[in-house]
Amino acid sequence: MVTKKIMKKKPTLGIIGRGGVVSHFLEYIQIPKNEYALNYIDKIVFYNHDYPNEDVFRNSGAQDNNKASRVEVSLNLILKNKNIGNDVTNNFEKFIKTSQIIIDASAGYKPESLLTYATHVFEYSVGIRKGSEVTRERKNVTKPQFNASLNEDFKIYQEQAETKGKNVLPKEKFSNQWNFSKNLIDIIHKVDLELPIGMRIYDEFPFSAEMMIKRGQKILEALQVGHPIPTYINLVNEPCFTSNLLSSQCPELTSYLIGCTGADLIRLNELLNNEFSEEKKKAGYEQCELRGSVAGLHDKFTMIPIIKPQYGEDKKMFDDIFRDITPKKMHRSMEKMVSEYWNDHHHKDGDRVQTSVSENLMNTLINTSKSRGKELSSFPFGEDFLSNGYFHEDLGLFLVGKHYFRNGRVIAHGS
Amino acid sequence: MDLDFMIRKKISDVSNRADTLVQILHETLQLNKPQLSWQEKFDGTLNVGSSQLCCYLSEGKDIIKYVIEQDKIIKESSIKGIRKLSYNGLTGFSLNHISYLIAGYSTGFMVVNLDNTDEIRTFNVGRNEGSSFKSFAFLNDTIIAGHSNKGLFKVPLNDFREDGNIINHSKYKLLNPKKDERILTTNLINDLNDKVYNKVYVTQANEIYQVHENNGDMFLELTQSLELNQSITALGTLDQKLVVGTKTGEIIVDGRLFYQDEKKIINQVQQGEYGSEEGIFFSYLESTNSSRIYFTNGQKCERVINLPIHEFKVHNDTLFAICGKKLMVNNNDGRKEIDILRTGKSIYAFGGN
Numbered sequence: 001m002v003t004k005k006i007m008k009k010k011p012t013l014g015i016i017g018r019g020g021v022v023s024h025f026l027e028y029i030q031i032p033k034n035e036y037a038l039n040y041i042d043k044i045v046f047y048n049h050d051y052p053n054e055d056v057f058r059n060s061g062a063q064d065n066n067k068a069s070r071v072e073v074s075l076n077l078i079l080k081n082k083n084i085g086n087d088v089t090n091n092f093e094k095f096i097k098t099s100q101i102i103i104d105a106s107a108g109y110k111p112e113s114l115l116t117y118a119t120h121v122f123e124y125s126v127g128i129r130k131g132s133e134v135t136r137e138r139k140n141v142t143k144p145q146f147n148a149s150l151n152e153d154f155k156i157y158q159e160q161a162e163t164k165g166k167n168v169l170p171k172e173k174f175s176n177q178w179n180f181s182k183n184l185i186d187i188i189h190k191v192d193l194e195l196p197i198g199m200r201i202y203d204e205f206p207f208s209a210e211m212m213i214k215r216g217q218k219i220l221e222a223l224q225v226g227h228p229i230p231t232y233i234n235l236v237n238e239p240c241f242t243s244n245l246l247s248s249q250c251p252e253l254t255s256y257l258i259g260c261t262g263a264d265l266i267r268l269n270e271l272l273n274n275e276f277s278e279e280k281k282k283a284g285y286e287q288c289e290l291r292g293s294v295a296g297l298h299d300k301f302t303m304i305p306i307i308k309p310q311y312g313e314d315k316k317m318f319d320d321i322f323r324d325i326t327p328k329k330m331h332r333s334m335e336k337m338v339s340e341y342w343n344d345h346h347h348k349d350g351d352r353v354q355t356s357v358s359e360n361l362m363n364t365l366i367n368t369s370k371s372r373g374k375e376l377s378s379f380p381f382g383e384d385f386l387s388n389g390y391f392h393e394d395l396g397l398f399l400v401g402k403h404y405f406r407n408g409r410v411i412a413h414g415s
Numbered sequence: 416m417d418l419d420f421m422i423r424k425k426i427s428d429v430s431n432r433a434d435t436l437v438q439i440l441h442e443t444l445q446l447n448k449p450q451l452s453w454q455e456k457f458d459g460t461l462n463v464g465s466s467q468l469c470c471y472l473s474e475g476k477d478i479i480k481y482v483i484e485q486d487k488i489i490k491e492s493s494i495k496g497i498r499k500l501s502y503n504g505l506t507g508f509s510l511n512h513i514s515y516l517i518a519g520y521s522t523g524f525m526v527v528n529l530d531n532t533d534e535i536r537t538f539n540v541g542r543n544e545g546s547s548f549k550s551f552a553f554l555n556d557t558i559i560a561g562h563s564n565k566g567l568f569k570v571p572l573n574d575f576r577e578d579g580n581i582i583n584h585s586k587y588k589l590l591n592p593k594k595d596e597r598i599l600t601t602n603l604i605n606d607l608n609d610k611v612y613n614k615v616y617v618t619q620a621n622e623i624y625q626v627h628e629n630n631g632d633m634f635l636e637l638t639q640s641l642e643l644n645q646s647i648t649a650l651g652t653l654d655q656k657l658v659v660g661t662k663t664g665e666i667i668v669d670g671r672l673f674y675q676d677e678k679k680i681i682n683q684v685q686q687g688e689y690g691s692e693e694g695i696f697f698s699y700l701e702s703t704n705s706s707r708i709y710f711t712n713g714q715k716c717e718r719v720i721n722l723p724i725h726e727f728k729v730h731n732d733t734l735f736a737i738c739g740k741k742l743m744v745n746n747n748d749g750r751k752e753i754d755i756l757r758t759g760k761s762i763y764a765f766g767g768n
Contacts, residue, residue: 187443195432213446228714244437247449252715254449295426297433304425308418327418331425395430396448397437407675 010042011369012085014099014230016049017106018061018071021235021357025103026074028358030081037362038078040369043085047095049106054088056165096222096230100408101368103260103361104215105235108207111153111178114185115203120144121189122202129196150178181206198300198339204237212242216249223252231368231408232257233361240298240389243398247391255409259389259398261298262360267341268292268305268334270356275337276321283320290321292334294400298389300339303400307334364388371405385413470728470735471516472742478518478527481753483733483744488753494532497525515572517558519548524560526572536575540565540584552615552626557633559589559615559626567617567626569633589626589633616657618647623657639670649697651684658695660684666695666711674711682706687729689719696729708736720745 015022029037051057061069068076079086089095096102124143154174161168169177184206188197223229232253236242239259247254272290273280280286292307307322307330309315322330337344346353364386385402390410392399402413441448469482469491476496482489496518516527523539538560546564553559560568567589575581615626617635621643624635639657641647645667649660656669660681666674679699687696687710694712696719708719708727720736720743727736734745744751 184440184444187440191436191439195436197436209444213444223714240433241437241440244441244449245446248441248447251447251450295422296429297436302429302433302436304422304429306422308422328421331421391449392430395434396450397430397433398449399430399433406677409677411677 010040011100011372012043012045012098013041013365014045014047014095014102016047016102016104018069019105019107020354021105023061023070023074024354025358025361026071026078028355029362030074030077034362037366038082038084040366041084043087044075045087045089045095045098047092048088048090050166052165052167057088060164092218093222093225096219097227099230100372101231101233101365103233103235103365106211107236108211109157110207111181112156113148113153114178114181117144117146117148118185118202118206121185122199125189125192128193148182150175153178177210180210184209196301200238201241201299205241208236208242209245212236212245213249216246219246219253220250223250229253229256231405233260233364233368234258235260235361238298240398240400243389247398254391257391258364258410259298260361260364261389261400262364262387263356264298264303264338264400265292265294265387266356266359268294268338271334271337271341272307279321279325283323285317285321288317293402294387296400298400303339305331305334305338307331368405368408372408470742476520478516481742483751488742488744488751494527496520497537517551519551521547524548524551526558536579538570538581538584554615554626554628557628561617616650618650621645621647623647623650623659641667649681649684651686651695653686653695658684658686660697664699666697673713674716676716683727685727685729687734689717696727696734698724698727708734
């Protein structure tokens with residue numbers, strides 16, 4: 001007589017990227033109140049796509065040759081205190097095969113003069129939108145000349161890569177990437193003149209796009225070998241846009257893919273409760289927490305804060321608190337505040353800005369880890385929803401919305 | 416302005432704007448639009464066909480034979496059902512490789528020799544409101560029959576009298592289901608079809624039992640036990656391994672999770688080939704009682720037919736499905752459809768020549 005049960009093993013977390021997001025996150029999940037998050041993973045595997053060997057990779061990001069990188073310091077603490085394995089691989093297929101959950105927090109290289117060009121055309125668009133022709137002339141808002149230099153940019157890139165011990169791309173490849181980014185900046189600018197686009201679509205997305213198209217192709221190749229599909233938490237800027245790219249290359253990944261944008265909701269809720277603390281007090285709801293949600297595309301001009309009672313919440317509370325405030329006005333002011341949160345806070349308190357990213361990343365990671373290999377009954381309604389960019393089947397786009405994970409897949413809230 | 420209306424309008428405006436932006440980007444960069452994998456192979460066809468196939472469908476208590484040819488489906492002949500067995504039409508069906516067709520009814524079942532359709536045997540257990548024979552299997556020359564209320568019966572083909580009937584049915588009881596743990600007899604299979612394997616499994620709640628025979632004696636042995644909340648709703652095989660569909664939307668192969676979907680009750684699992692891949696076709700029941708056929712190889716899942724279907728079967732790498740009043744046949748010759756007359760519940764079985 002044989003009795004078999006489904007094995008529920010803790011998942012391996014794959015990480016792409018060694019920058020600020022990863023180091024902050026690894027520090028964040030070691031704060032005592034958060035360290036339970038580490039119970040949801042079995043092993044951390046890094047993908048090394050930039051460095052010639054593991055030693056150089058592990059030392060990358062160190063400010064001083066004698067000191068370890070921030071990521072490595074945090075990682076060593078985790079390995080020391082928790083029973084979690086660690087590995088580095090430069091084999092992408094193996095990385096996909098090993099990881100049940102992947103955090104992609106990588107970023108494309110930004111050639112210096114091209115970045116300057118992107119900033120200039122963005123400022124030009126803002127100038128055009130802001131005033132009449134007369135004021136534009138007065139403010140000397142003129143279309144910037146294109147004076148970025150591929151040769152100069154390559155020289156700088158080569159020097160930087162060599163200093164960091166990175167693999168150096170041949171000029172031809174660098175040149176292709178450079179032209180791709182330039183082309184993209186021009187397309188974005190053209191669209192922006194008709195439909196306003198936020199700064200980060202200019203100075204982040206064009207430099208990550210080609211990398212993500214190639215990554216999508218590599219994921220597809222790895223999955224075609226027959227490896228199980230991992231849940232892919234995408235933090236590559238801008239996450240909704242770069243998720244669209246991954247999905248276009250590898251449709252198999254789509255329902256396991258989210259653009260990790262939930263920091264916006266954390267920020268909205270923080271602003272909402274600070275901004276309307278007096279109104280809450282007046283209505284007798286001082287102790288209650290207002291919770292909103294966010295919809296749209298993760299960008300300054302296409303993201304909408306939704307301030308209304310969430311599932312199971314008391315409508316009366318909202319009515320009482322916002323009795324004297326017109327919804328339209330309130331939404332407009334919150335929209336502005338959320339979209340400018342980063343600008344408003346990162347100089348004053350950089351950690352606070354980053355904390356909302358890490359908090360959302362942690363919640364997302366825990367939720368997907370809990371969901372892997374489990375049946376529907378493990379996810380009762382009423383559990384807190386997540387807010388990230390996921391694929392909206394009816395629109396065919398990655399847009400922000402409320403969702404859960406079920407067995408590693410993204411399930412829209414209410415579906 | 417109403418808050419909900421304002422929010423809905425804003426979301427719609429922003430979605431349109433986002434769509435325009437992404438569309439321009441993707442068109443200029445000559446990239447596909449983001450998509451879910453199943454959309455690529457929507458309404459795809461099966462890879463391997465069979466030179467000749469036939470299929471049997473119920474029409475009330477009667478059974479109609481359809482022959483599937485290259486470009487059409489032909490209604491060929493019919494077998495009359497036995498009125499005294501049937502109050503509500505045919506309720507179960509089985510076709511076995513030895514060329515016996517078994518049709519289940521509310522009070523019994525009939526066994527038809529397909530080589531000589533005049534040779535009919537009947538087994539009658541008497542009327543029992545709301546219950547019926549739903550599934551059958553052959554173990555050697557013995558019929559294992561599952562009744563939704565009375566449990567399992569084991570009836571050797573040789574035991575039927577000369578007139579083809581069995582009256583004293585009580586000695587053929589194999590298992591009486593207890594009141595609160597009824598055998599899910601609809602999952603009785605010996606689907607290790609037509610090949611060397613001759614195994615019969617039954618399920619009860621979250622457990623699968625194999626029916627064994629020892630010197631004419633039959634008994635059940637527990638083969639697999641899933642977690643308590645994993646009620647089994649469908650049973651099949653994949654490469655000689657047991658495939659289980661559960662109420663919670665999981666497909667489990669050989670005790671391991673193969674695929675999981677949400678909010679879906681799997682109500683059929685069948686092995687088959689889709690494109691160049693081998694895997695499991697399954698359908699699920701939604702609250703609206705509509706089902707669609709999906710295919711999974713364990714890693715990805717694709718919707719094969721985007722229409723509510725009643726039942727389906729995979730035979731010789733051909734997919735048969737009942738959809739509304741249509742019979743659909745999908746294979747490498749393309750998709751064929753015919754209108755069928757449905758009176759009562761259509762249950763069907765398939766077999767090649």
